[in-house]
Amino acid sequence: MGNSILHITNGDTTTNYLQKLHFSGDFITWREMLCEGKTTTDVGSEKFWKNRFDFFKSTYKVSKQKFINYxxxxxxxxxNKKEQKEIVLWFEHDLFCQINMLAVISWLKRYRKGYHISLVCSGKVENSNKMFGLSELSEEQITDHFKNRIDLNQDDIEYADYIWQLYCSDSPLRLETVYKFKSTSPFTYLATALEAHLQRFPSIKNGLNTIENNILKTANNHRFTSKDELVHQLLKEQEVYGFGDLQYEHKINNLQNLFSSFNPVYISKKGKQVLDNQVNFYGQLRNDISYLGGSKKYSFLFQNETKKLLQITS
Known part of the structure; x- marks a missing residue:
């Protein structure tokens, strides 16, 4: 594990864990959540960061100073890290990580041409059905992951960049048709993550997407004494998203008109009607400022039966 390696990790938890295990080299922590809010293809540009700050400020009340510092x-x-010729990417299987990974590879394609880029991606582990995060791996497991890291060739880098371009486009329809066709891709978990991404557009049945429907369903099927308990359960059950508590709290707040109480948690009569597809809540949720990648969230509808998207043209 020579000093000529630059590790780019998916978060501070991974960085701290690798340093604790004495992985040598330099570390950069990619602190973003590009799976939410508007994104543009030009990762790292002034326009890119302006879009990202606008999103964090309006959605999570993040100050400019905090955004800059963090x-x-x-x-x-x-x-500034240009001297290391091998760059190792450390990302996980979930949607949160996979979208960040695409953006980083797109940046590397543009600014680190000719560098040796490899990928460590956690998820499935032998003899277990559970999907593991990097920091959940034992020292032996994470060392094995590192030894067996996947070298990304130019085709792999081009492919990741292409998917990133599609993710940032103003329509997800092209992404819907291409993401599952590269069966030899080293990006083992990308197709599943992108499938989950497409299901974040509102359902044609009731106007809520898969995540929002699951929030209502979870609230209806359990007895929670507080919103925190609901969030805890959602975090425990999520398999593919990789969201944190702040993201779930924001999503619950957007649905607050479908709840009659949060202490304890009860969904309202209308909430139950929406959950049963008797009422469509699309009109109450629709806005022009919610983006998934480069696409407006409410300009497309997801058809549950065909698992296809429809564009709203009016």
Missing amino acids: TVKEYRNLC
Whole structure:
């Protein structure tokens, strides 16, 4: 594990774990959540960061100083790391990580041409049905993952960049047709993550997407004394999203008109009607500022039976 390696990790937990295990080399932590909010293809540009700050400010009330200190300064550190010829990417199987991974590879394609890029991706582990995060792996497992890391060739890098371009386009329809066709891709978990992404567009049945429907269903099927308990359960049950508590709290707040109480948690009569597809809530949720990648969330509808998207033209 020589010093000529630059590790780019999916978060501080992974960075701290690798350093604790004495992995040598330099570390950059990619502190973003590009699976939410508007994204543009030009990763790292002034326009890119402006879009990202606008999203964090409006959605999560993040101050400019915090955004600069937490995210942009670390990105600038990445820009200054040019001496290491091998770059190892550490990302996980979930949607959160896979979208960040695509963006990082797109940036590397543009700014680190000719560098040796390899990927460590956690998920399935032998003799277990559970999907593992990087920090959940034992020292032996994570060392094995590192030894067996996948070298990304130019075709792999081009493919990841292409999927990133499609993710950032103003229509997800092209992404819907191409993401599952590259069966030899080293990106083992990408197809599943992108499938989950497409199901984040509102359902034609009731106007809620898969995640929002699951929030209502979970609230209806359990007895929670508080919103925190509901969030805890959602975090425990999620398999493919990789969201944190802040993201779920935001999604629950957007659905607050479908709840009659949060202490304890009860969904309202209308909430039950929406959950049973008797009422369509699309009109109450629709806005022009919610983006998934480069696409407006409410410009497309997901058909549950065919698992296809429809574009709303009016």
